[in-house]
Amino acid sequence: MKLPFALVPRAAPSPIAVWLSPLAALAATVACGMLLFGLLGRSPWQAVAVFFVEPLVSLRGWGEVGLKSTPLVLCAVGLALCFRANIWNIGAEGQLIAGAIAGGGVALLATKDSGGAFVGAVIAAAAAGGMAWAALTAWLRDRFHANEILVSLMLVYVAQLLLSYLVHGPWKDPAGYGFPQSPLFESAARMPILMAGTRLNLGFALALFAAAAAWLLLARGFIGFQLRVAGLAPQAARYAGFSERRILWTALLASGALAGIAGGAEAAGPVGQLTSSISPGYGFAAIIVAFVGRLHPAGIVGASFVMALFYIGGELAQSRLGLPSSLTGVYQGLLLLFLLACDTFVHNRLRWRRIGAAAF
Amino acid sequence: MQPRLSLRSVSKRYPAVLANDAVSLEVAAGEIHAVLGENGAGKSTLMKIVAGEVQPDDGEIEFDGRAVTIDGPQAARALGIAMVHQHFALFDTLTVVENVALGLPRSASLADVQRDLDAAAARYGLTIDAQRRVHDLSIGERQRVEILRALLARPRLLILDEPTSVLTPQAVQSLFATLRGLAADGLAVLFISHKLDEIRQIADRCTIMRAGRVVATVDPKRESEASLARLMIGGQPPQIAAHDTPPGPPRLTVDGLRLGGKGGAAVDFTLHAGEILGVAGISGNGQRALVSALAGEAQVDADALSLDGRPLRGLGPRERRALGLRYVPEERLRHGAVPEMTLAENALLTGDSLHRRGFVLPGAMRDFARRVIERFDVRCPGAEAVAASLSGGNLQKFIVGREIESAPRALIVDQPTWGVDVGAAAAIRNALIALRARGCAILVVSEELDELFQICDRIMVMARGRLSPAVPVRAVSIETIGRWMAGLWEADAAAAGGAR
Numbered sequence: 001m002k003l004p005f006a007l008v009p010r011a012a013p014s015p016i017a018v019w020l021s022p023l024a025a026l027a028a029t030v031a032c033g034m035l036l037f038g039l040l041g042r043s044p045w046q047a048v049a050v051f052f053v054e055p056l057v058s059l060r061g062w063g064e065v066g067l068k069s070t071p072l073v074l075c076a077v078g079l080a081l082c083f084r085a086n087i088w089n090i091g092a093e094g095q096l097i098a099g100a101i102a103g104g105g106v107a108l109l110a111t112k113d114s115g116g117a118f119v120g121a122v123i124a125a126a127a128a129g130g131m132a133w134a135a136l137t138a139w140l141r142d143r144f145h146a147n148e149i150l151v152s153l154m155l156v157y158v159a160q161l162l163l164s165y166l167v168h169g170p171w172k173d174p175a176g177y178g179f180p181q182s183p184l185f186e187s188a189a190r191m192p193i194l195m196a197g198t199r200l201n202l203g204f205a206l207a208l209f210a211a212a213a214a215w216l217l218l219a220r221g222f223i224g225f226q227l228r229v230a231g232l233a234p235q236a237a238r239y240a241g242f243s244e245r246r247i248l249w250t251a252l253l254a255s256g257a258l259a260g261i262a263g264g265a266e267a268a269g270p271v272g273q274l275t276s277s278i279s280p281g282y283g284f285a286a287i288i289v290a291f292v293g294r295l296h297p298a299g300i301v302g303a304s305f306v307m308a309l310f311y312i313g314g315e316l317a318q319s320r321l322g323l324p325s326s327l328t329g330v331y332q333g334l335l336l337l338f339l340l341a342c343d344t345f346v347h348n349r350l351r352w353r354r355i356g357a358a359a360f
Numbered sequence: 361m362q363p364r365l366s367l368r369s370v371s372k373r374y375p376a377v378l379a380n381d382a383v384s385l386e387v388a389a390g391e392i393h394a395v396l397g398e399n400g401a402g403k404s405t406l407m408k409i410v411a412g413e414v415q416p417d418d419g420e421i422e423f424d425g426r427a428v429t430i431d432g433p434q435a436a437r438a439l440g441i442a443m444v445h446q447h448f449a450l451f452d453t454l455t456v457v458e459n460v461a462l463g464l465p466r467s468a469s470l471a472d473v474q475r476d477l478d479a480a481a482a483r484y485g486l487t488i489d490a491q492r493r494v495h496d497l498s499i500g501e502r503q504r505v506e507i508l509r510a511l512l513a514r515p516r517l518l519i520l521d522e523p524t525s526v527l528t529p530q531a532v533q534s535l536f537a538t539l540r541g542l543a544a545d546g547l548a549v550l551f552i553s554h555k556l557d558e559i560r561q562i563a564d565r566c567t568i569m570r571a572g573r574v575v576a577t578v579d580p581k582r583e584s585e586a587s588l589a590r591l592m593i594g595g596q597p598p599q600i601a602a603h604d605t606p607p608g609p610p611r612l613t614v615d616g617l618r619l620g621g622k623g624g625a626a627v628d629f630t631l632h633a634g635e636i637l638g639v640a641g642i643s644g645n646g647q648r649a650l651v652s653a654l655a656g657e658a659q660v661d662a663d664a665l666s667l668d669g670r671p672l673r674g675l676g677p678r679e680r681r682a683l684g685l686r687y688v689p690e691e692r693l694r695h696g697a698v699p700e701m702t703l704a705e706n707a708l709l710t711g712d713s714l715h716r717r718g719f720v721l722p723g724a725m726r727d728f729a730r731r732v733i734e735r736f737d738v739r740c741p742g743a744e745a746v747a748a749s750l751s752g753g754n755l756q757k758f759i760v761g762r763e764i765e766s767a768p769r770a771l772i773v774d775q776p777t778w779g780v781d782v783g784a785a786a787a788i789r790n791a792l793i794a795l796r797a798r799g800c801a802i803l804v805v806s807e808e809l810d811e812l813f814q815i816c817d818r819i820m821v822m823a824r825g826r827l828s829p830a831v832p833v834r835a836v837s838i839e840t841i842g843r844w845m846a847g848l849w850e851a852d853a854a855a856a857g858g859a860r
Contacts, residue, residue, distance in 0.1 A: 010375060220722075222715040225708060232701065233694040238657050239687070240709045241677030 007348040017346045022292045022299070025338035026306060032334050033327075040323060050320065051313030051331075061312075063198025067270060068308035071096065071262035071279065073207035073301055075286030077214045078255030080295040084218065085251045086231040091137065091152030092259040093283025095130040097159040099260025100267040101166060102129025104182060104274040107189035107267065108171065114188035119202070122189050122268050123261060130260015131253050133159060138252040142245055148252075156283070164276045171274060182274040191269040203265030208301070210258055215297040227251055259283060280311070288336045307332065362425040364389045364548040365410065365441075365517055370419030372405055379405040380416070381572040387517065392539060392549040394563035394580060396556070396592055398781040400751055402572040403552045407519050410550070411443040412436035423517075437463075440516030444506045444523055452495040456488055460509045473512075480508050484538045501644055503527075507535075511542075518542065519550045524558055525778075525807060528642055529842035536562050554592070554782070556585040570594055593782055607817060608633030611801035612654070612685070612770045617664035619649040620825050627827045629820060631770065631801045636792060637830060638816035639805040640841050643775075646825035647805050648690075651774050654803070655687035656680045667770060681712055684769030688760050690778065690805075692752060696759045699748035703740065704729040706747050707762055728765065729758075736761030737787060753784030760788050770801040777811060789815050809838055823847035 033051065034044035055061045075092040082089040103126030110118050136155060140146035164180070173183040191201035218224040230237040230247045237244065262282065267274055289307050293299030314328030363386040372380040379402045387393045397403045408414040410421070412430035421428055423439050430436050436443075450459050461473045468476075474490050481487050486504045494502060503523065510518055520539075524532045539562060543549055553559055559566055559580050566580040568591045576591050583591075590596065612631040618624045627650065631637050641647060652658040654665065656677040665672040667685050677687070689695040697706045704725040708714045714725045729743035738758045740750050747755055756777070763771060776792065777785035793815055796802055805822075806812050812819055813833055821828040821844035828849040840852055 008375075220719050222718050222720055225705070225715075225720055229698055229701075229709065233698045235691070235695045236698050236709060239655075239677060239689055239695055241656065241679075241681070243676075 005350050005352050007344065008351045009348055010346075013346050014349070018294060019299075021342035021346055022294065022303065022339055024342045025292070025335055028338040028342075029331060029334045032338075033331060036327075036330070042321060042323075046321065050316045051309055054316055054320075055309055055312040059195075060198055063195060063200040064312055065305065065308045066198075066200045066204045068311045069301075069304040070201075070203040070207045070269075071266055071282040072286050072289050072304035072307050074203075074210055074258045074262035074265075075283050076289040076293060076300045076304060077207075077210050077297055078258035079286055079290040080293070080297065080300060081214060081217075081227060082251045082255045083290060083295055084231045085227040085247050086234070087248060087251050088149045089134065089137065089152050089252060089255050090149050090287065091133075091154075091156045091283070092255065092286050093279060093281065094152065094156035094159040095133045095256040095259035096263035096266075096279055096283045097156070097163050098133035098256075099126035099130035099263030100274065100278045101159070101163055101263075102126055102132075102260065103264025104185075104267040105171075107185040108182060108274075110186040110189035112186060114186060116188060116192075118186075118188040119191060119268065123206070123264055126260045126264020126267075127257040128260065130256040130258070130263060132256070133260070134252040134256025135249075138249050142248060163274065163278065167274050167276050173273070180276045184273045185268055189268055190272060191265055199270055201265065201269045203261070203269050206261060206265065210261075211297040211301050218297070223247075223250060259286075285311075285332055288332055288339075292335060292339055306335075310335075363387055363422075364391075364424060365550075366422040367406075367410070368420040368422075370406070370409060370416045370421065372402075372409060372414060372416050374405075378572050380409070382419070383569070383572075383574055385567050385574070385577075387548045387550055389516075389546050389548050390543050391564050392543050392551055392562055394551045394553060394559040394566040395569060396553060396559055396566055396588065397569035398554060398592060398783075399753060399779060400571075400781060401569040401592075403569055404521060406569070407443060407521055407550065407552060410436070410517075411441055411519060413443075437513060440514075441519070442510035442513045442515035442517070443519040443521070444503070444510045445521055448502045448506055450494045450502055450505060453493065455491055455493050456497075456505050457490040459494060459505060460490075460512060463509050464513060476512055477508060480511055484508070484511065497644065515547065517548045517550065519552070521552045522554070523551070524553065524555065528845040529809065529838060530846070531642075532558065556588045556592075559588065560585065568592055589782075607635035608799060611668060612803070613666045613669075614654070615664055615666075617650075617653060617660060619646050619653065619660075625826045629827060629830055631803055633769075633801050634796055634799045635817040636796050636802045636804055636815055638812035638819040638833070639803065639822050639827075640809055640812055640819055641807070641822035641845055643690075643807055645822045646827075647774070647822055649825070650822065650827075651687070651689075651772055651805060654772050655685075655689075678712065681710060681766075684767075686710065686763040686766060686768035686771050688763050688771070688773040688776065690774040692755050692759060693748065697747040697755060700746060702729075702744045702746055703733065703738075703750075703758060704743040706758070707732065707743075710762060711766070728762075732758055732761040732765050735765065736791060751781075753780040756780050757784055757787060757791075760791060764791060764795050768795075768800055770803070771795065772803045772805070774805045776804060776806065777808065785811075809841060813838065821845055821849060 033047045037047035038044045055065055075096060079089060079092055103122045106125040107122045133155060137148050137152045140151050141148045167180045167182055171182045173181055191203055194200045194202060194204060226237065226242040226247055229240065230242060230244065263278065266278055271278060285307055289300055289303045293303035310328050310331045314325045317323040317327050318325040365387045367383060367385040369382040369384060370380055371382055383406055395403050405414060409416050412433045412435050415431065421430060428439065457470055457474045457477060460477055461468065461470055464473065477490050486508055488501060488504050507523065523535065527535060539549055551563060563580050565577060567577045568575050570592065580588065609632065610630045611633045614627060614629050616626045616628060618626055639647060653660045656675055663671045663673050667683050672680060693699045707725050707729040708720055711728055714721050714728060726743045732738065733740060733743065736757045738761065739754050760776065776788050789811065792802055804812065804816060816833050818830040819833050819836065819841065820830040821841055823845055824847050828844050
């Protein structure tokens with residue numbers, strides 16, 4: 001059967017389609033979301049309202065969006081550095097948890113008398129924790145040529161189990177009625193709030209700073225250039241004399257540090273303690289964010305905003321409308337699916353066949 | 361008599377270019393028909409149309425007098441059309457025999473295919489180990505697989521796209537003998553080439569293409585090489601500058617370099633300032649290992665290499681560039697340049713003065729790229745054009761220019777004009793000669809013997825990982841070098857003058 005249209009390869013990737021594609025994917029996701037609400041017996045407009053209007057009607061709402069964006073931006077910016085270099089770090093979630101453990105471990109040391117600078121130690125420890133976790137992946141690949149996709153992914157579960165052990169065992173709050181959680185951190189170890197009336201904290205500023213720094217690194221830094229060359233043409237990187245090992249370690253350590261800070265900022269921010277489920281999958285959602293944001297720090301900030309809306313909208317759909325909160329996951333999946341489909345048009349264009357055209 | 365294949369007004373348009381513009385062509389059974397044209401003249405597109413890999417936008421095709429639609433490679437095979445590609449269509453991770461089996465219409469067992477393959481290899485003198493994986497094969501060996509695969513399908517029309525570029529002169533002659541035999545059996549052969557002497561030797565008729573159009577169909581045996589060249593490029597062929605200055609002191613010394621690990625044969629030579637030393641040989645005979653060892657992409661054991669008396673041990677490509685040793689790799693895209701990046705960014709690839717304190721210098725990158733574009737006549741929109749958008753010849757001019765512009769003390773060039781049009785090839789050769797006059801030591805690795813004889817002062821041959829002595833080009837004939845390519849130089853070397 002002949003379709004009435006054909007895909008024709010473009011001479012060069014379309015620069016417009018590169019940025020139009022995520023927007024089209026978002027539109028298709030919203031349309032699908034409306035359809036889904038219709039099938040669930042709700043007004044399709046409720047889907048729009050609950051995901052895109054309600055979270056943004058108050059300052060507090062904006063704060064929540066910023067708060068949810070924070071770990072997404074941090075993780076996705078780090079992942080973008082890796083993905084640009086063709087290093088497939090899938091384990092930002094594990095590095096985030098390792099950062100939460102390290103940052104949380106330091107935060108638990110704070111006393112009532114600790115100074116305001118204590119949170120700096122928490123953040124530094126979180127970065128070091130995430131970095132150490134990513135270093136495991138880097139070392140295994142560097143030393144044994146282990147596949148970083150598998151290693152980083154499986155280390156996620158190791159980190160989850162380590163956290164689970166800590167909050168069920170040595171770090172369990174004696175006054176916590178047996179719940180798997182640590183004591184609440186002292187206020188000196190908590191992320192300072194940026195804006196009164198919201199829960200937006202220092203982590204958000206760090207995330208924006210990280211995005212700006214990554215942009216500078218990729219656009220103007222020599223190491224950023226090396227990462228890009230290594231990702232696009234590894235043989236050209238060897239030709240230029242860029243060290244593959246240095247690129248591997250740089251990308252993974254930077255990515256791990258950023259994910260670690262995300263974990264620390266969650267534990268010492270909105271959560272305020274270590275619990276066995278510190279992240280609702282931010283590290284995995286960040287993979288989608290990185291690609292929707294075109295591996296570009298500015299794009300990632302925008303994509304994180306949308307993804308944060310999905311998280312909040314999912315919660316609102318549950319609390320207001322009694323719909324399952326797994327809608328968030330459905331939306332995330334749809335967005336990635338549509339993005340991959342729309343990306344076809346970056347390298348191809350659609351040509352309609354002439355009606356009744358004879359085969360030459 | 362009706363032709364085996366007849367094309368009438370076939371056109372094909374690509375997004376940026378009209379690749380074929382109303383092309384008509386006839387090939388008779390038993391005829392060897394050459395298609396001559398520069399790179400980008402539309403020869404390959406036309407052949408892909410005949411092989412069913414590309415659909416024409418317009419025109420008619422007749423095979424054995426019947427109008428046909430060749431809407432895929434299967435349809436072409438069913439008609440009896442087989443093609444040997446210039447860019448090989450082989451699966452790197454499969455063995456030779458597996459690749460061949462994939463192309464056969466019937467589902468034969470691998471053992472059967474292997475037997476047929478060995479028989480064909482012996483019959484046509486194209487030996488190959490059928491159990492090797494394609495990624496281990498040299499370019500020359502890969503092409504041998506392509507030719508064998510095409511012949512196994514017992515075609516009625518055989519298309520060969522630039523088949524001789526990777527063969528020794530002797531192997532070219534044996535291929536020609538094979539082709540003449542096949543043609544005598546009634547096979548129609550389409551032979552794509554830009555080598556004028558070969559076309560005059562082998563072809564019964566020659567269709568000449570320029571910029572997508574047929575400009576003439578001639579009997580090549582009645583034409584001179586000069587008249588064919590004029591038809592092909594539409595003007596006078598460019599001249600290579602004469603050069604004759606004595607070489608200077610030794611610059612790059614290679615002493616006991618073992619390319620095949622500890623057990624491999626040792627390679628020795630000395631490259632002098634102000635000379636061009638050629639390395640002839642079919643690719644896959646150790647050239648890649650030699651060149652990566654010299655450029656520092658592969659680290660070699662031993663203190664075998666020194667530049668101006670300074671050992672290069674443990675130095676990577678960047679450190680070697682700092683000492684003045686530069687390199688132009690064989691592959692333009694993905695090795696010598698990053699196709700997705702702009703020319704300015706590609707200037708930074710080996711432009712060690714274009715970044716400072718961890719930051720790149722966009723202004724300096726652009727200026728450098730513009731200088732190269734201007735001095736080496738790189739036809740492109742400017743420094744912000746992406747490398748992939750340039751034609752092969754222009755990108756090669758840019759890469760060679762980039763290395764020359766950095767004033768190297770020694771330059772290694774691997775296949776300087778592979779797949780490059782005549783004009784760009786002449787420009788590149790002249791640039792190398794000019795660089796030599798400024799005292800640079802130049803090592804040129806090439807499969808094109810004509811090119812080496814044109815520009816080199818001395819020449820050596822690489823075969824099976826070993827290197828022959830270097831001899832002055834004036835003291836040696838192309839035939840001798842051809843014999844050396846098979847590894848037989850011991851007897852000749854002393855007589856030809858030996859190493860300097």
